[in-house]
């Protein structure tokens with residue numbers, strides 16, 4: 247099932263998501279399929295559950311669309327992830343987000359991270375990722391912490407974007423995938 251994607255301004259995007267319990271496995275299996283389907287139709291390389299309105303600690307990635315060698319086979323499910331360590335020099339890259347269509351910004355992130363997580367079979371991993379793989383994880387992990395890339399830019403840059411962000415808050419976007427409007431009083 248394709249979910250509509252929650253847009254900037256929806257409070258679910260600013261909330262820290264909570265862990266899954268193993269007893270929720272049936273829900274998770276269905277959710278994983280739906281999240282990949284939703285991500286692919288929107289042509290994203292990552293999708294976190296809060297972006298479909300579910301405040302749970304899961305995200306899926308598939309870097310194939312990036313056309314970068316190191317991301318070609320980077321298709322994974324991350325359940326209950328915790329970043330244990332981030333290291334290396336900060337580097338900038340222009341990021342986009344399915345919840346913030348039409349806006350891209352250069353964001354600085356450290357080049358490597360070590361993550362503890364479970365995959366969709368509840369196998370447990372402690373794994374280190376670098377470069378573009380690390381960046382995709384850092385971006386999606388931020389969603390689980392209630393952060394967006396717009397929280398990582400300067401106040402000056404954010405003021406420049408305010409007009410566009412206010413439009414998104416009202417549900418005004420030309421995104422070519424289904425989005426969910428935040429109802430404003």
Ligand code: ZN
Pocket residue numbers: 342343344345385386389
């Ligand atoms: Zn995002």
